[in-house]
Amino acid sequence: MRLINRKPSRTTALMLGLLPFLILIIVYTIASQARLAENPSDRLLPSLQSMANAMEKMAFEPDRRNGELLLWKDTFASLMRIGAGLGISTLLALVIGLTMGTLPYGKAALAPFVAAFSLIPPITILPILFIILGLGEAAKIGLIVVGTAPVMIRSVAQAALDIPRELIIKAETLGASSWQIATRVIVPSVLPAAIMALRIGLIPAWIFLVSAEAIASTEGLGYRIFLVRRYMAMDIILPYVAWITLLAFIMDYLLRVLSRVAFRWKHLEGDSL
Amino acid sequence: MSKDAIISVEGVFKEYDQAPILERVNLDVTAGTFCTIVGASGCGKSTFLRMLLSQEHPSRGQILMEGHPLPPEPTPDRGIVFQRYSVFPHLTVAENLVLASEIAAAPFTGRLFGSRRKKALTETEALLDRIGLSHAANRYPAQLSGGMQQRLAIAQALVKKPGILLLDEPFGALDPGIKLDMHELLLGLWDEFGMTVFMVTHDIHEAFKLGTRLLVFDKVRHDPQAPEAYGATITYDLPLSDPEMKSGRLPEEIAETIHVPKTALSSGFQTPNPHEERS
Numbered sequence: 001m002r003l004i005n006r007k008p009s010r011t012t013a014l015m016l017g018l019l020p021f022l023i024l025i026i027v028y029t030i031a032s033q034a035r036l037a038e039n040p041s042d043r044l045l046p047s048l049q050s051m052a053n054a055m056e057k058m059a060f061e062p063d064r065r066n067g068e069l070l071l072w073k074d075t076f077a078s079l080m081r082i083g084a085g086l087g088i089s090t091l092l093a094l095v096i097g098l099t100m101g102t103l104p105y106g107k108a109a110l111a112p113f114v115a116a117f118s119l120i121p122p123i124t125i126l127p128i129l130f131i132i133l134g135l136g137e138a139a140k141i142g143l144i145v146v147g148t149a150p151v152m153i154r155s156v157a158q159a160a161l162d163i164p165r166e167l168i169i170k171a172e173t174l175g176a177s178s179w180q181i182a183t184r185v186i187v188p189s190v191l192p193a194a195i196m197a198l199r200i201g202l203i204p205a206w207i208f209l210v211s212a213e214a215i216a217s218t219e220g221l222g223y224r225i226f227l228v229r230r231y232m233a234m235d236i237i238l239p240y241v242a243w244i245t246l247l248a249f250i251m252d253y254l255l256r257v258l259s260r261v262a263f264r265w266k267h268l269e270g271d272s273l
Numbered sequence: 274m275s276k277d278a279i280i281s282v283e284g285v286f287k288e289y290d291q292a293p294i295l296e297r298v299n300l301d302v303t304a305g306t307f308c309t310i311v312g313a314s315g316c317g318k319s320t321f322l323r324m325l326l327s328q329e330h331p332s333r334g335q336i337l338m339e340g341h342p343l344p345p346e347p348t349p350d351r352g353i354v355f356q357r358y359s360v361f362p363h364l365t366v367a368e369n370l371v372l373a374s375e376i377a378a379a380p381f382t383g384r385l386f387g388s389r390r391k392k393a394l395t396e397t398e399a400l401l402d403r404i405g406l407s408h409a410a411n412r413y414p415a416q417l418s419g420g421m422q423q424r425l426a427i428a429q430a431l432v433k434k435p436g437i438l439l440l441d442e443p444f445g446a447l448d449p450g451i452k453l454d455m456h457e458l459l460l461g462l463w464d465e466f467g468m469t470v471f472m473v474t475h476d477i478h479e480a481f482k483l484g485t486r487l488l489v490f491d492k493v494r495h496d497p498q499a500p501e502a503y504g505a506t507i508t509y510d511l512p513l514s515d516p517e518m519k520s521g522r523l524p525e526e527i528a529e530t531i532h533v534p535k536t537a538l539s540s541g542f543q544t545p546n547p548h549e550e551r552s
Contacts, residue, residue, distance in 0.1 A: 164358035169328055171361075172347035174373040174433060180383040184372065188363045265363050268415040 046235040054235040070224065071243075078221040079247070081137065082209050085144025089205075090198055092145070093152035094187075097194075100153070101160025102178075102186050111157070118150030122208060130216060140212040147208040148201040155200070159193030160186050192266040195259045199252050206248055278337075279304040279436060279469050280325065285334035286504070287320055293504030294320050295490075298334070300507060302486070304436070307463055307470045309484030311477055311527065316490045316505040318473045322441050325471060326353055338437070349373075352430030352468075356442045359426035360414045366425055367410040370397040373432040397432075404428045404458065420451035424458060431466060438463075440472040444479070452476075456483060477524045487511040489527055 008016060025048075032045040046054075058071040096114065099106035125146050129139040163186060171181045213222030221244050228236045260267050278301040287295040294317040302308055312318040323329040324336060327343050336343045338350070347353070360369050374393045375385045385393050401407045404424040406417075414422050423443055430438060440459075444452045460483065463470055474480050480487055489509035496502040509527060 166355045166358035167361060169326070169347050170353060170355075170359060170429070171372075171376075173326075173349055173351060173353050173430065173435070174376055175349040176376045176383070177380065180376050180380070184376070184383040185361065263363070265413040265415065268413060 043232045043234055046238070051235045051239050054233070055239045058236065073219055074221045074224050075243070075247070077217075077219040078209060078213065078244075081140050081212075081220070082144060082205050084137075085141045085209070086148060086198060086201060086205050088141070088145045089149040089152050089201060090194065092149045093156045093197060094190075094194060097153045097156025098160055098182065098186065098190065100157040101190070102182055107157070114150055114153050114157075118154065120146075122147035122204075123211060126212060126215065135216040140209065140217070143208045143212045144205050147204045151204070152194075152197040152201050155197040156190055156194050159190045159197075163189050192259055192263045195255050195263075199255050202248055202251055202255075206244065210244075277303050279339055280471075281337040281340075283335050283337065285324070285331040285336060287317065287324065287329070288332045288504070292501050295506065296504035297506050300488070300510075302469060302471075304469050305467055307483060307485045308472070308488060309480035309486070310471060310473045310488045310490065311475070311480045312490030312505065316492070318490045318505075319441055321490065322439050322471060322473050325437070326351055326439055349433040350435050351437045351439060352433065352435035353439045354423070354426045354430050354441070354443045356445045359443075360422055360429060362414050365411050365413055366406050366417070367394055367397060367401065369414070369425055369429050370400060370432060373429070400428050400432070403462075418451075420447050420455060423447065423455060427459065427462065431462060431468075434466065434468075436468055438468045438470045440470065440474075442473055442475060445475060452479070459483065477528050481513065481524050485512070485514045487513055487527075 028045070029048060032047050035042045035045050036047060055071070059069060062068060063070050096110060100110045100114070101107070122143060126139070126143050129142045129146075133139040133142055167185060167189075168181060171185050176184065209220075210222030210225070213220035214226040217223040221240055225237050225240050280300070280302040282298050282300040285295060285298040286293065298321065310318045310321065320329060324331055325343075327346050327348070330345070353359075361372070364372060371385075371390075371393045374396070375390075376383050378385055378389070378393075384390075398407070401410055404427070406421060406425060406428075409417060409421065414425070417425065427440075427443070444455050447455065456479070459470075472480075472483065487509065488507050489511075490505045491508040492503055492505045493508060494503040
């Protein structure tokens with residue numbers, strides 16, 4: 001049988017999926033052991049054991065200075081920021097994107113502005129945000145919004161524009177008003193695309209979150225990584241990076257499941273990631 | 274314009290960017306007519322249908338419905354079935370049918386809840402049964418065959434009991450066997466609801482079989498140096514109520530004039546017009 005027609009079984013697929021991770025861990029362990037054999041106090045590639053020890057301290061031993069469990073405190077702070085930022089972005093994407101995608105007047109008024117705004121490198125806005133909003137939470141959430149909203153707005157608007165014209169006309173012949181067409185046809189058709197936009201927005205959201213935390217913060221996953229960098233504490237940095245990756249993966253996974261459960265009609269045909 | 278006409282087309286021209294598509298179209302159609310429309314690809318028959326729907330507007334001339342100019346946008350008095358995208362993919366079969374009554378009953382939410390919703394769903398059961406989709410009431414359109422989707426589309430278009438039903442190649446993508454079932458369903462519903470039907474089709478035999486009146490769109494003027502210079506108009510207007518007209522050589526003759534090869538009558542396949550090369 002041709003290679004393109006051969007499909008792995010569920011277990012084989014799972015094994016194959018895990019394989020690259022396993023290879024990475026093995027390669028790392030070998031490299032780490034080689035360096036540590038030469039110099040036991042090497043900090044660049046700490047052993048898995050020392051990383052586990054360091055993380056155990058971060059997660060379960062109260063910090064000496066303020067008695068807090070740093071990993072959970074950082075995680076909570078970062079998740080609050082990313083949640084607030086993406087929440088605001090999603091809301092903006094739905095309101096502005098749907099206005100642009102539904103109403104010709106909305107598109108004429110908003111599309112050029114959103115297109116121009118989306119070309120501003122978000123990180124250049126950060127100093128402005130710090131000056132206007134101070135160094136607190138608002139500036140960091142603001143950066144996430146600036147970094148994710150324009151793209152999300154445009155994907156929602158495009159999804160609304162991609163609805164076949166026939167469906168809108170059919171709704172008109174059923175007597176629907178503009179508002180009813182928006183709420184009964186356009187919004188339900190666009191929501192799966194909004195979730196997809198949110199999933200794609202997760203990537204820049206984490207980038208801008210870590211950037212903002214690295215520059216001005218007193219807690220947060222990004223803040224911690226850049227803080228311990230001064231001591232070359234790779235035994236904390238590497239597990240933190242893995243932890244951020246895991247959190248991002250879980251968020252993406254939950255959104256994917258949400259889309260499949262809530263919008264079953266959208267997933268009846270074709271393959272998707 | 275005659276007094277009992279439900280649709281009167283008066284001197285309608287349609288151009289896109291100065292390129293004429295239709296010219297000098299005049300037509301009176303009495304209520305209850307089953308009007309089939311054939312013509313070569315790109316002759317403007319679908320454009321004509323979209324103008325009847327107010328999806329597009331004539332460049333010149335006017336279309337009257339019961340003596341009044343057509344509203345500027347689609348309204349519930351004219352139902353439509355397209356070849357594709359005719360039903361809402363995010364709604365189940367039953368939800369597709371109940372949507373019109375929900376829209377009428379709830380201006381703000383467009384939804385019915387609880388017992389009112391249940392009542393509305395019960396009311397659509399007869400229609401579901403009529404189109405043979407009772408067993409599929411809770412399926413999404415993507416889970417239906419092409420024929421089932423079109424049956425749903427026709428039923429949905431009739432929920433508001435429109436006086437005029439517009440069909441744009443509704444069976445163009447269906448198998449011949451399924452097509453016959455659809456013909457039976459459509460003729461049955463036409464009998465029952467008594468609406469005026471305008472149906473664009475590629476299939477000349479279908480046009481002769483279903484229609485009580487056949488319109489052929491074609492170009493009467495032809496400039497070989499500029500094929501786009503002139504638009505099409507109605508070249509044949511045949512009453513088909515007489516059974517004599519339905520048989521005989523007429524379908525072949527019409528096929529010839531609109532350049533559809535007889536062997537490919539139902540596929541809509543086109544060959545170049547041999548007369549064009551000679552002129």
